[in-house]
Amino acid sequence: MNNALLAPIKCGDCPIRHRAVCARCDDDELTQLESMKTYRTFAAGDVVLWRGEPLEFVASVVSGVASLSKTMEDGRTQMVGLLLPSDFIGRPGRTEIEFDVTATTEITLCCFSRLPFEKLVDRTPHVAQRLMELALDELDAARDWMLLLGRKTAREKIATFIEMLTRRAQLDQSGSVEALDLPLTRDQIANYLGLTLETVSRQFSALKKDGIIDFSDRRHFVVNDLAALHEETGDDADGGILS
Amino acid sequence: MNNALLAPIKCGDCPIRHRAVCARCDDDELTQLESMKTYRTFAAGDVVLWRGEPLEFVASVVSGVASLSKTMEDGRTQMVGLLLPSDFIGRPGRTEIEFDVTATTEITLCCFSRLPFEKLVDRTPHVAQRLMELALDELDAARDWMLLLGRKTAREKIATFIEMLTRRAQLDQSGSVEALDLPLTRDQIANYLGLTLETVSRQFSALKKDGIIDFSDRRHFVVNDLAALHEETGDDADGGILS
């Protein structure tokens, strides 16, 4: 199978590459997708989807960041995923989700109505194949995170998180060396890493004191030494966390 | 779509229902599957697949239990999944895995060579659909486990684990009330739950002291009070962990 043909492509005027769509889609398919496309914007803090709510659309993140999270009865919450630009929301064949999706920054989604989209998927096996790819990528990411949650120290967790944000930013913005956006509050980061917000703050301070990162303000950081940062993640040389 | 048609069915003389195969498979497809089927048995402790090793086969677990695990350079390990009878091993479109698969008890797999199986999948969209279902189930299970690893106490983790084993046993053996098999050592359970083996042992002792479970020997337990056990899991009434 030709991998180039499976590479994600741009779709209309979206600034991102839709991972669910690829160069094997013919013009007719792309036109159909284009015609069912609508944009939706949510403010930081808005809930995009509640757990158990019927799914009306699938979507790609065009800009901004959203979180997937699970909450226990007593309020303890754990993020189970982060949606960054170009990530896909949708579960082929499922009509609901079992976690909340919340915008952590202002976010714009490129939405496709679920039913027409699924009909298109049923007719086009290579799109179905691509969605399977995405599901397996998410599964790999979830399992990497299980290792992080179960076995890493607070410092390793923070280093892994910053490295992941840096990698993603490099992928998307092709290597700008400016300060990067920290799209979550300390509290949200804590919920992502299985820590408390105080521990997150302390570890940020420690990494800063050690000269590995710097903060221009509390929502923007710079990595001074990527190799040193990687050393702190606990992952082996080639790097465990991807996507 | 008719759900009954998507229910897993028995395949030849396997004592389990293959989740990857369903009643929509026609006789021709079933015959093809039957012809590419081989059984493999591994002793407790054997590695079924190493991380990074090319996948030669996909398989269903017929009997016994295997674990999926990730290991850090310094030896810390975290299980990222358990394979119980009827579970499926295989990643459509992927040629390798990024975790180790190890038999934790003697295990028998019903294997299908990967390439012929994938060709069959490509020809039969409903099997592809079913594999997508399985991937999404795994993803849901992984995310439930992320909540467990990130936010639950040792006691809640142990209770959740025992409840999960009990649920699965009820599903498979239709409600026998005898002692259930504990298919992992204390050390393996610790690696599954993000704990140490000593903590696992102490929590087992505590639950026993509280009359919630009993041990006939160290590899067999009885749940005296399922409702009380559920109370200890931290999950809400309807129960979070499925699979």
Add this chain to the structure above:
DNA sequence: TCATATGTTTGATCTAGGTCAAAGTTTGTT
């Protein structure tokens, strides 16, 4: 501009679960 709300940092203290150590159990082997 001041006031109030929302985040963040830092310090002091506490504790769940880890670590270290030793004694029991079970299982398999000769």
Add this chain to the structure above:
DNA sequence: AACAAACTTTGACCTAGATCAAACATATGA
């Protein structure tokens, strides 16, 4: 039966990270 290897339990102690508390920033709005 006796020994060894593997696994489990229990106790004593320790520590990473949680909890509690207070000061400090930064933003929003009247």
